[in-house]
Amino acid sequence: MGRPPCCDKSSVRKGPWTPEEDAKILAYISGHGTGNWTAVPKKAGLKRCGKSCRLRWTNYLRPDLKHDRFTPQEEDLIVSLHAAIGSRWSLIAAHLPGRTDNDIKNYWNTKLRKKLREMGIDPVTHRPISQILADYGNMGLTNPLKYHGRRHHHYRHTSLNPEPENKLTPNLGELHHFNQNTNNLPSTQEAAALPNNYNNHPWDLLAQIHAIKFASEASNCSSETPVIAENANPVTKISNEAATETETSQQVQDYPEYSSSNSGFTWSEFLLDDELCASQPNGDTELTPLLFEKEMKEEKDVLGPLHPIQMVDGVVGSPSISPSGRACDDSFVHGLLEGDRQSLLWEFPELFDNPLPWCNQ
DNA sequence: AATTCTGTCAACCGCAGTAGT
DNA sequence: CACTACTGCGGTTGACAGAAT
Incomplete structure (x- = not known):
C-alpha cells in the first residue's frame, strides 16, 4: 500500500x-499568512487540494514574484548554474x-x-556536442565505449546517453536490435525506419553511430595515440566540427571504406553488462551501491584523480560535471554562492582536498 | 477556412525528507 | 521506533494560443 492521497480527489x-x-486565497493568506496548507482550502472556502493551493501561491500569487520576461543576465545565470x-x-x-523553480524549469x-x-x-553537459563524441573515443583508450550501458551515474549527463530526453542517441534497446539482428551498423534505410523520430533532430543518427564506431576502432588500434586525431577519419572529424545534418550524412556516404562491412566492430561492445549491474528485460541496468563505488573508482582511473575546478570568483566546481575544465572560461559561473559550495562539498568531498591543476597557470 | 503542428506555461503527480505524535 | 501528515522537489502533462500547412 502506498501513501493515502492528501485529500479526497473526487471532491476537489x-x-x-x-x-x-485567487481572490479567496489571497484574502486568506493576507489575514492568516502561510502554513498548514492542508487547512487552507477549508478555511479559505476553496474546493481545492491544499497542495494545489500551496502551488498556486508559491508559483503565481506570491507578491514578490516577477511576471515579466527573463533578462539576458538571468538567462546567463541560469545556464551557468545549470552547468555547475x-x-x-x-x-x-x-x-x-x-523567479520560481517552476518558472526556471x-x-x-x-x-x-x-x-x-x-x-x-x-545542454546536459554544456560541452560542444562534437567534443563529447570525441571524448567517447578517448575514453575507449582503456575500455572502449563501456559507459554506454550506464544510465544512472555521471555518464547519463552526456549527449550519448539513452535517456529519453536526449534524442541524440539510439537507446540500448535499439542498439540491441542491431546487435541481435545484423551484428552490424544499420543501413541508411534501417536508420530511417527507427522509431522515436531520431531522424528529426539536427544530427543524423546514422552519422553519429558511424562516428562513435570509428572512435572505437581508432582506440582499439592504439592505446597510445589520441583517438580523434586531426585526420583520423573524415566522419569523426566532421562531427568534431559540429557538422550539420546534411554535411554529416553526406560524409558518411562519401566514405564507404569506413562502412561496417569492412570492420570487425560488433555492437556487443556497447552492450557489455557490468557484473554488478542487474540486467533488466528492457536492456536497462540497475545501479547498486556496490557498483556506484566501483564506478567511482573506475572513473578516477579513466579521468585521473578528481580535481576541483577554480571558477572565476574563486568557488569550486565539480569535475564530474565539467571534466574538460571549461569552468575556467570567463563566461562560466559568476554567481555560485556558499550554499552551492557546501552542496558540492557534501557530494564530492574529495574535490576539496586536491590542488588546482589547471587554473592560475 | 480548416486542420495540424509547435511552443508555452500553469498545474499535477509521485517521491523523498522531515517533523510531530 | 513506527506511523502519519506536511512540505519541497523535479519530472511530466495537458490546455491553450499562435504559426504553419
Whole structure:
C-alpha cells in the first residue's frame, strides 16, 4: 500500500484557477499568512487540494514574484548554474530573486535547452556536442565505449546517453536490435525506419553511430595515440566540427571504406553488462551501491584523480560535471554562492582536498 | 477556412525528507 | 521506533494560443 492521497480527489476542483479562487486565497493568506496548507482550502472556502493551493501561491500569487520576461543576465545565470549544479531548479531559483523553480524549469525546457543545442552545445553537459563524441573515443583508450550501458551515474549527463530526453542517441534497446539482428551498423534505410523520430533532430543518427564506431576502432588500434586525431577519419572529424545534418550524412556516404562491412566492430561492445549491474528485460541496468563505488573508482582511473575546478570568483566546481575544465572560461559561473559550495562539498568531498591543476597557470 | 503542428506555461503527480505524535 | 501528515522537489502533462500547412 502506498501513501493515502492528501485529500479526497473526487471532491476537489482541478485545473486552472479562477480569479475568484485567487481572490479567496489571497484574502486568506493576507489575514492568516502561510502554513498548514492542508487547512487552507477549508478555511479559505476553496474546493481545492491544499497542495494545489500551496502551488498556486508559491508559483503565481506570491507578491514578490516577477511576471515579466527573463533578462539576458538571468538567462546567463541560469545556464551557468545549470552547468555547475544540473537541474536543481530550486537551488537555481534561489539565485534569481522573483523567479520560481517552476518558472526556471519551464524556461529551460522550452527556450534555453533549444538555444544551446542550436549553438552546438549539449545542454546536459554544456560541452560542444562534437567534443563529447570525441571524448567517447578517448575514453575507449582503456575500455572502449563501456559507459554506454550506464544510465544512472555521471555518464547519463552526456549527449550519448539513452535517456529519453536526449534524442541524440539510439537507446540500448535499439542498439540491441542491431546487435541481435545484423551484428552490424544499420543501413541508411534501417536508420530511417527507427522509431522515436531520431531522424528529426539536427544530427543524423546514422552519422553519429558511424562516428562513435570509428572512435572505437581508432582506440582499439592504439592505446597510445589520441583517438580523434586531426585526420583520423573524415566522419569523426566532421562531427568534431559540429557538422550539420546534411554535411554529416553526406560524409558518411562519401566514405564507404569506413562502412561496417569492412570492420570487425560488433555492437556487443556497447552492450557489455557490468557484473554488478542487474540486467533488466528492457536492456536497462540497475545501479547498486556496490557498483556506484566501483564506478567511482573506475572513473578516477579513466579521468585521473578528481580535481576541483577554480571558477572565476574563486568557488569550486565539480569535475564530474565539467571534466574538460571549461569552468575556467570567463563566461562560466559568476554567481555560485556558499550554499552551492557546501552542496558540492557534501557530494564530492574529495574535490576539496586536491590542488588546482589547471587554473592560475 | 480548416486542420495540424509547435511552443508555452500553469498545474499535477509521485517521491523523498522531515517533523510531530 | 513506527506511523502519519506536511512540505519541497523535479519530472511530466495537458490546455491553450499562435504559426504553419
